[in-house]
Amino acid sequence: MKMKTGLCLLLFVFSNALLAQKKPNVLWITIEDTSPHFLGCYGNRDAKTPVMDALAGAGIRFTNAFSTGTVCSPSRTALITGVKTYETGTGNHRSNYRLPADMHGFPYYLKQAGYHTSNNAKTDYNVADEKEFIADAWDESSGKAGWWNREAGQPFFAVFNFNDSHQSRTMTDPYAKYEKEVLAELSEEERIGEDAFDMPPIYRDSPEMRKQFARVYNSLKLTDKKIGKLLKRLEDEKLRDSTIIFFFGDHGEGIPRGKTNGIDLGYRVPFVIWFPPMYQHLSPWGAGGITDELISFEDLAPTLISIAGGRQPAYMKGRKLIGPQRSAPVDHLILSSDRSDNGIDMVRSVTDGKYMYSRNYMPFMPELRYIRYMEIADIKQQMRKDLAGKELNDWQASLFAPRPAEFLFDIHADPWETKNLIDEPRARTVADRMRTMLRTDLTSARDVMFLPEYEIALISAKSTPYQFRLSEREYALKEIMNAAELCGRRGKSVVVQQLKLLSSPDKIVRYWAMLGLRAQSAALLRPYQEMIQRSVGDTYPPVAVTAAAITFELFGYAPAADLLKKSMQSDNAELALMAINYLLYIPEKQPFIDTVKAVQKSGRTYGDENKSRAYKVKAGCMDFLGILGLVPNTPDYAE
CATH class of the missing domain: 3.40.720.10 (Alkaline Phosphatase, subunit A)
Structure with missing residues (x-):
């Protein structure tokens, strides 16, 4: 046997x-x-x-x-x-x-x-x-x-x-x-x-x-x-x-x-x-x-x-x-791009191989946004030097300007993506089809990145973003996406819709409404100055900080400057980074120099063992100081 x-x-x-x-x-x-x-x-x-x-x-x-x-x-x-x-x-x-x-x-x-x-x-x-x-x-x-x-x-x-x-x-x-x-x-x-x-x-x-x-x-x-x-x-x-x-x-x-x-x-x-x-x-x-x-x-x-x-x-x-x-093969793909180091962003894209459609949810920032790891590069500095010296052609210079809400490129005809077809009548059918694909697929997947990173970090401390997104009661994605879809749409009628959403009981809806106002012009927002200033007191910090960035830049609202300084010094890294990123694109930086210097030198770790939170906040500070020429834009001054 x-x-x-x-x-x-x-x-x-x-x-x-x-x-x-x-x-x-x-x-x-x-x-x-x-x-x-x-x-x-x-x-x-x-x-x-x-x-x-x-x-x-x-x-x-x-x-x-x-x-x-x-x-x-x-x-x-x-x-x-x-x-x-x-x-x-x-x-x-x-x-x-x-x-x-x-x-x-x-x-x-x-x-x-x-x-x-x-x-x-x-x-x-x-x-x-x-x-x-x-x-x-x-x-x-x-x-x-x-x-x-x-x-x-x-x-x-x-x-x-x-x-x-x-x-x-x-x-x-x-x-x-x-x-x-x-x-x-x-x-x-x-x-x-x-x-x-x-x-x-x-x-x-x-x-x-x-x-x-x-x-x-x-x-x-x-x-x-x-x-x-x-x-x-x-x-x-x-x-x-x-x-x-x-x-x-x-x-x-x-x-x-x-x-x-x-x-x-x-x-x-x-x-x-x-x-x-x-x-x-x-x-x-x-x-x-x-x-x-x-x-x-x-x-x-x-x-x-x-x-x-x-x-x-x-x-x-x-x-x-x-x-x-x-x-079986598929006829399209959904792709995504979010924050890189200190450079916050949110883009969602659809491609069928020939066309690439991208929805820019933070269009007030340019394609060549501030990311410290890129700003210290000789090639990026040369491009900024050429921009200042008016050596770039109009299209090359546009890379440093705010983006449109949407891109649509024909990759076969235009592999370097220099011709945005989004407003071309001949491309309307393609654009409409891809918008529908994007909305359908993101809704089905329940894209959790429509939450500000501030919120994702809080969720991750107790649960997981993957599981949180599945709760329709906790995560009202349809209403949130409706608000987000207005972001980058510019005009008075859109401003009116965004202002109405500021009274929503959903804090994430309010966040997207305010983020959308961030992309509107001063002329459109000035009649509503008092209403927007009230949101500096919003109980949800991402709404308040975004409102502060708008009202300080456009109206010189003093309490907004105070809130931005306080937020930069917050023990919450995501909130600090949000405030710093907004300041990178505000012309008047003088009132914040001392605060940024203090944050950069503080040595905060934010309780993050691998120091990634500390790095992105410090990198944002270094970009701010680098813009003003207060630190060199060299690898020795990366953070």
């Missing part, structure tokens, strides 16, 4: 090993801050990216792949959870809000299916208790992690993240550091010269700008070399014939108007899947080629779990892209 039991056990182990070996290995290569515009495989003849080009040429190249966010940490929340950030409440960059206890990083489900999971090495998942979250998802996550640490015969899911194309290299680091970390790693033949590429029309074509923009091409060349070394190791270890390779960027290019901006240049990414012959049956597109199928980052977790034979949790709504359980 013991012999039979032992034999059965041996057969069971053997059969499980065979089954495991039939599962594909998966290598996941991510690169930082890269738009497809700058890779050879996407048609750029100036790029030197032979490794990426060869992978794309032998695999499936996607022309319509999109990040669900426009900056690192929110895009990585969506990647690791398979859930959009406007559902989890994690759309704001480095906010660290809580997820439900049963929401795991998707490699957790691959581990359950027998996979060895390794991450080398970036995490930046933008969630609370990140160390525990990482340990739950990965067998190993470090600079030494890789497939080589798995058990014999065990299938692997291995992620490698290459930082060399990150915004720090392409624009933010001092030029000397870029020379050391990028140029010094390239031979003369490998380098791309400052006169060896076409300058995108969104920038002034000058020697100063070319010097900075060449950083994009050389950083990508270094990335390409490092990817080549990784693929060679896979080949040398005789694993390529059993490994499916995913290659993509984490969001748009790390350049002004790209990363952090809710337009196509912020969302669209290069994306390739390469199948070895052993697993080409999993590809619905054949062995190689090009597809215009729409995909976004929420699709990747369900796809990986499916091909691993794992159990997909109900909270994942994305598509399965490959394999026998493949989901």
Whole structure:
């Protein structure tokens, strides 16, 4: 009897090993801050990216792949959870809000299916208790992690993240550091010269700008070399014939108007899947080629779990892209862009691949808004210098002006998004269709980011934004969205509607009404000065602070200045940041200088272990002081 039991056990182990070996290995290569515009495989003849080009040429190249966010940490929340950030409440960059206890990083489900999971090495998942979250998802996550640490015969899911194309290299680091970390790693033949590429029309074509923009091409060349070394190791270890390779960027290019901006240049990414012959049956597109199928980052977790034979949790709504359980293609995607570092914002977008429609809910701020990590970059400073010197053409200068409420770009005809079609009669049908799609999908998903971050932080202290949004009693999304839809609509009739909403019993409705008034002109608001000033005493701080910003700027209302100073010094980081951001766009800054200096030097941590709250408040203060020339706009003065 013991012999039979032992034999059965041996057969069971053997059969499980065979089954495991039939599962594909998966290598996941991510690169930082890269738009497809700058890779050879996407048609750029100036790029030197032979490794990426060869992978794309032998695999499936996607022309319509999109990040669900426009900056690192929110895009990585969506990647690791398979859930959009406007559902989890994690759309704001480095906010660290809580997820439900049963929401795991998707490699957790691959581990359950027998996979060895390794991450080398970036995490930046933008969630609370990140160390525990990482340990739950990965067998190993470090600079030494890789497939080589798995058990014999065990299938692997291995992620490698290459930082060399990150915004720090392409624009933010001092030029000397870029020379050391990028140029010094390239031979003369490998380098791309400052006169060896076409300058995108969104920038002034000058020697100063070319010097900075060449950083994009050389950083990508270094990335390409490092990817080549990784693929060679896979080949040398005789694993390529059993490994499916995913290659993509984490969001748009790390350049002004790209990363952090809710337009196509912020969302669209290069994306390739390469199948070895052993697993080409999993590809619905054949062995190689090009597809215009729409995909976004929420699709990747369900796809990986499916091909691993794992159990997909109900909270994942994305598509399965490959394999026998493949989901049907979609005709549009909803994308989102929220705060980046100290630069608050809220944009929601719809794309069908050809058109990109974006709704700007904070249009009083420009596309090139103040974000400290960008303001310290030579290229951004050069653009501001050119603006002051009237060296920019009208369109380039418009990037520093308040935005319209809506953008509509034809990406096929206008890949750099320079012609807003929103008021064109010929585009009316497209605009109406996309507005309807946006409203329908955001309502269905119950977008929790219509709450000010002040409120999301309070909710996260007790529950999770993901769960809160599901309560129609607590979260009157329909009424809130009605108020938000007025934001950016300019005119007397809209002002009247917004003023009526200031008496709403719903504090979030009042917030959106006041935020909408922030985008109206002084001439339209002056007749209602007394009514708006009363809201400086509103019991809900985000309403009061927003009213204070309006009434101080337009009417010089003294109590408003007092409230703004008090709010900047608040122990609530989200409220402090809100006040500072409003002051960045108010012409009269003199009354607030001493307060901003005090906040910047205070050393407050706001009880945040990883100091992200303190960073964003200090960064806002440094932007304020930098505008006035009171601190240098250099990396040494980033915060």
